[in-house]
Amino acid sequence: MRKTIDYQRIIIKEGIELHLLPTSKFKTTLMKVFIQERLRKETAPMVALISYILFRGTVKRPTTLEMMRYLEGLYGADFSADVDKRGECQFLTLTLEVINQHYLPGGDNLLDEGLAFLLDVLTNPLTKDGIFKQEYFEQEKNILKDDINSLMNDKSRYAYERCKQLMCAEEPYGIYKYGSLEDLEQVENQQLFDYYQTLLQNNPIHIWLAGDLDIANVKQKVSETFKDFAPRSAVFEPVVADKEDVSPQRVIEEENIRQGKLSIGYRTRLTRRNPLYPAMIVFNGIFGSLPHSKLFQNVREKASLAYYIHSGLDGTKGIIQVDCGIESTALDQVLAIVDKQLDDIIQGEVTLEELEFTKKAYSRYFNYITDDNDSLIDSCMVEISNGLEPILDEFAEELESVTLEDVRKVARHLELDTIYFLKGKEGGDDEFDDDAEYEE
Numbered sequence: 001m002r003k004t005i006d007y008q009r010i011i012i013k014e015g016i017e018l019h020l021l022p023t024s025k026f027k028t029t030l031m032k033v034f035i036q037e038r039l040r041k042e043t044a045p046m047v048a049l050i051s052y053i054l055f056r057g058t059v060k061r062p063t064t065l066e067m068m069r070y071l072e073g074l075y076g077a078d079f080s081a082d083v084d085k086r087g088e089c090q091f092l093t094l095t096l097e098v099i100n101q102h103y104l105p106g107g108d109n110l111l112d113e114g115l116a117f118l119l120d121v122l123t124n125p126l127t128k129d130g131i132f133k134q135e136y137f138e139q140e141k142n143i144l145k146d147d148i149n150s151l152m153n154d155k156s157r158y159a160y161e162r163c164k165q166l167m168c169a170e171e172p173y174g175i176y177k178y179g180s181l182e183d184l185e186q187v188e189n190q191q192l193f194d195y196y197q198t199l200l201q202n203n204p205i206h207i208w209l210a211g212d213l214d215i216a217n218v219k220q221k222v223s224e225t226f227k228d229f230a231p232r233s234a235v236f237e238p239v240v241a242d243k244e245d246v247s248p249q250r251v252i253e254e255e256n257i258r259q260g261k262l263s264i265g266y267r268t269r270l271t272r273r274n275p276l277y278p279a280m281i282v283f284n285g286i287f288g289s290l291p292h293s294k295l296f297q298n299v300r301e302k303a304s305l306a307y308y309i310h311s312g313l314d315g316t317k318g319i320i321q322v323d324c325g326i327e328s329t330a331l332d333q334v335l336a337i338v339d340k341q342l343d344d345i346i347q348g349e350v351t352l353e354e355l356e357f358t359k360k361a362y363s364r365y366f367n368y369i370t371d372d373n374d375s376l377i378d379s380c381m382v383e384i385s386n387g388l389e390p391i392l393d394e395f396a397e398e399l400e401s402v403t404l405e406d407v408r409k410v411a412r413h414l415e416l417d418t419i420y421f422l423k424g425k426e427g428g429d430d431e432f433d434d435d436a437e438y439e440e
Contacts, residue, residue, distance in 0.1 A: 005021060005023065005370055005376065005380075005390075005392055005393070006021065006022050006023065007019070007020070007021055007380065007389075007390055007391070008020040008022070008215065009389070010219055012207070012222060012223055012226055013226070013229065013230075013231040013232075014231035014232065014233060015203075015204050015205065015231055015232035015233060016204075016205045016207070016226055016229055016231070016232070017204075017205070017206050017207070017384075018207050018209075018218075018219065018222050018223075019206060019207065019208045019209075019377075019380065019381075019384070020208075020209055020210075020213055020215060020218060020219075021208070021209070021210035021211075021373075021376060021377065021380065022211075022212070022213040022215060023210065023211065023212065024212045025370075025371065026100070026210065026211050026212070026373050027099065027100055027103050028097050028098060028099055028100055028211060028373065029097070029098050029099075029100050029110070029111065029114070029209060029210070029211030029212070029213070030095070030096075030097045030208075030209070030210045030211060030373040030374060030377060031095070031096045031097070031098075031114055031115065031118060031207070031208065031209050032093060032094065032095050032096075032207075032208040032374075032377050032381075033093070033094040033118055033122065033205065033206070033207050033208075034084075034091045034092070034093050034205070034206040034208070034381060035091065035092040035093075035199055035200075035203050035204070035205050036089055036090075036091055036203055036204040036205075036206070036236055036385070037089065037090045037091070037092070037199065037203055038088065038089060038090070038172065038236065039085065039088050039089060039090050039172035039173070039175045040172065040175070041175055041179070041180070041183055042183055042186075043090075043179075043195065044090060044175050044176070044177070044178065044179030044180075044183070045144065045148075045178060045179030045180065045183050045184035045187060046179075046187055046191075046192055046195050046196075047083050047090050047092050047179075047199075048083045048144055048177070048178040048179060049140060049141060049144050049184070049187060049192060050092060050192065050195075050196050050199070051081045051082055051083050051092050051093070052081070052140040052143060052144055053125060053132050053136055053137065053140050053192075054081050054094070054121050054122065054125055055067075055079075055080075055081045055121075056125075056126065056133075056136045056139075056140065057125070057126045057133075057136070058120045058121055058124045058125055058126060059120075059124045059125075059126060059127075060120055060124065061120075062126045067079070067121075070117070071117075074098055074110050074113055074114065074117075075098070075099045075104065075110070076099075077096060077097060077098045077099075077110065077114065077117075078095075078096070078097045079094075079095065079096050079097075079117070079121075080094075080095045081093070081094050081095075081121070082095075083177050083178065084177065085177035086316050086381075086382060086385050087173065087238070087240065087271075087314065087316030087317045087385070087386075088171070088172040088173050088239065088240065088316075088317065089236060089385060090177060091381075091385075092199070094118055094121060094122060095374075096114050096117065096118055097373075097374075098110040098111070098113075098114045100211055100212050102212060111217075111218065111221060112221060115221055115222065115225045116225070118225075119225050119226075122200070123200065125196075127193070130190075130193070131189045131190050131192075131193045132189055132192065132193055132196075134189060137189045137192070141184065141187070144178060144184060145181060145184060147178060148176070148178050148179070148180070148181050148184065149181070151176070155255065155257055155259075155261050155422060156261055156308075156323065156325060158261070158422065159261035159262070159263045159323065159420060159421075159422045160263050160321065160323050161176055162253075162263070162420055162422070163263035163264070163265045163321060163418055163420040164265065164319075164321070166249065166251055166265075166418050166420055167265040167267075167319070167417045167418045170243075171242070171243075173317050173319075200229070201230060201232070202232050203232065204232065204236060205226075205229070205232075206381065206384065207222055207226070208377045208380070208381065209222075210373040210376055210377050211373065237387060238271075238273065238316070238385065238386050238387045240271055240316075240317060240318060242267065242269060242318070243267070243417075246267055246415045246416075246417050248416045248417060248418070248419070249417070249418050249419070250418075250419040250421075251418065251419070251420050251421070252420075252421045252423055253420075253421070253422055253423065254422075254423045254424075254425065255422055255423070255424065255425070256424075256425050257422070257424040257425065258424050258425075259307060259325045259326070259327070259424055260325070260326050260327060260328040260330075260331065260421060260422060260423050260424040261323075261324075261325055261421070261422040261424075262322075262323070262324050262325075262326055262331065262334065262419075262420070262421050262422075263321055263322070263323050263418075263419075263420045263421075264321065264322040264323075264335075264338065264416070264418070264419050264420075265319060265320075265321050265416075265417045265418040265419075265420070266319065266320045266321070266322075266414040266415060266416055266417060267318065267319060267414075267415045267417050268280065268318045268319070268320060268410070268413045268414055268415070269318055269413060269415075270318050270410065270413055271315060271316060271317065271318040271386070272315040272316055272382070272383070272386040272388065273386055273387065273388065274318075276406065276409060276410055276413075277315055278395065278398040278399045278401075278402050278406075279402045279403075279406035279407055279409065279410045280313065280315065280410045281313065281315070281362060281399060282355070282358050282359065282362070282399065282402045282406070282407055282410075283345065283407045283410040283411055284311055284312075284313045284320060285358035285361060285362060286345060286350055286354055286355070286358050286407060287311050287320075287341065287342065287345060287411075288309065288310055288311025288322055288341075289310060289311050289312065289313070290357075290358060290361050292354065292357050292358075293311070294341040294344065294345070294354075295309050295310075295311060295322065295324075295338060295341055296309055296310075298337055298340075298341055299324065299334060299337050299338065299341075300324075303333070303337060305326055305327070305330045305333060305334050305337070306324040306325060306326050306334065307324075307325035307326070308323075308324060308325050309322070309323070309324035309325075310322070310323055310324070311323075315382075315386075316382065316385065316386055320414065322338060327424075328421075328423045328424050328425075331421055331423075335419065342411060342414060345407060345408065345411040346408060346411045346412055347408075348404060348405075348408055350404055350407060352404075355402075355404055355407070359399060359400055359402070362399055363396065363399070363400070366392060366395075366396050366399075369392065370392065379392065380392075
């Protein structure tokens with residue numbers, strides 16, 4: 001199989017790693033900085049709030065407007081700050097995309113300026129009296145509150161997150177990536193600033209660049225950029241908290257909505273590090289994640305019982321969720337059909353055509369990943385956070401070698417944990433969501 005990506009991993013200092021994806025495929029250079037933190041109830045909203053505040057301004061450019069004007073001067077460079085959740089870790093993420101020097105007049109190299117900008121945002125937020133600027137703190141705290149509250153306005157997303165919360169009530173994975181309103185309310189400016197400094201000093205940092213790169217130059221520039229950062233020993237090994245015994249639970253809540261939202265959570269005890277993981281991806285495609293899947297064809301197309309239906313996989317945690325929008329009166333009928341599709345796969349009732357269609361679909365997906373620098377970095381970072389090297393070529397070959405018996409083995413691993421149903425009322429006021437899909 002042809003080699004699709006080159007990858008180099010360079011240790012800048014202990015706990016600070018540079019990851020390079022050199023390719024001439026893209027007209028831009030994408031830089032991403034990930035600061036890793038364990039998901040914890042009390043710190044989840046603080047990581048999120050820090051990402052919001054960092055976007056507001058720095059000592060050198062004290063307003064968002066000044067930051068944006070500076071980026072416009074870099075030929076329209078694009079910057080964002082946010083948080084991601086992968087398994088039971090949270091990542092504060094800074095992203096900057098600049099045009100590659102080969103496409104600029106005079107061959108201007110924006111790498112130095114881009115790295116300097118990211119360092120400025122990360123280490124020099126606007127402060128006053130030893131804390132974040134109070135006005136920014138209060139404004140961004142209110143915006144984060146609104147964003148957490150907005151989850152309830154998206155009923156499909158709410159059901160998806162609520163199912164995870166119920167499944168993993170005693171595990172970090174049950175924590176929403178932005179944390180809870182209750183914990184956010186407790187956060188004070190001084191506390192947040194102290195925690196921000198602790199993050200920079202102690203937590204693992206991963207710096208990624210994808211584009212047409214001069215490896216030696218990039219290594220030198222990144223080393224210079226992070227020269228004042230101290231080594232840190234907090235390299236997080238992949239840890240998956242899991243229930244030893246699963247007793248399936250059914251939780252039904254009611255809202256003034258027309259369309260009920262059903263989310264079914266299964267544990268597999270198979271993660272990205274398990275040899276069966278490629279088969280788990282193929283299983284998920286056959287089960288519910290693709291248009292030809294058994295759930296889509298039987299629940300939506302044949303029985304006409306779902307406005308949308310989709311299964312999603314978090315391979316870092318080893319959880320599969322089925323999410324669908326249905327009439328409240330159809331709950332038991334839908335559950336029975338879902339159970340039958342899983343049992344059919346266990347019994348080997350999968351055609352060769354289904355198996356091959358699924359493999360081809362994921363082959364196209366991996367081609368897409370290598371054609372999009374942001375997806376490429378994120379996919380590789382998933383591998384790193386699971387303690388693996390990002391060798392997409394080998395993984396694509398492993399997918400191709402998956403057999404029907406492998407898929408059946410995965411199906412037998414599924415343990416029903418939680419059925420969550422957000423029940424609608426006749427005359428409710430929500431909008432139908434035909435295409436809802438949620439994956440971490």
